[in-house]
């Protein structure tokens with residue numbers, strides 16, 4: 001999850017560079033406004049924290065995907081090493097990383113929904 005705000009000057013999406021599960025916690029830590037400089041037009045301004053929204057982090061999704069994929073290979077390697085074989089076995093082994101990936105994605109979506117639905 002990545003927090004962003006839209007630049008009031010050039011409408012570019014600015015990454016806020018802080019982390020919080022919801023705006024309430026952000027407000028406790030930073031107050032009503034947060035001073036952010038736009039990377040594109042270098043316009044520095046105080047933004048009301050209600051304007052901050054959460055988006056998914058595509059990099060984190062990619063990392064999760066490759067870790068899941070890596071697990072498939074590790075399991076397959078270990079299985080062939082200890083001599084386990086069979087289609088059903090590989091099917092179930094492949095299912096575990098997929099399940100992990102789906103779970104991580106679902107928790108990511110849930111965090112986004114919580115952050116974006118809660119305004120202060």
Ligand SMILES: [Zn+2]
Pocket residue numbers: 007008009010011012038039040041042043
């Ligand atoms: Zn800007």
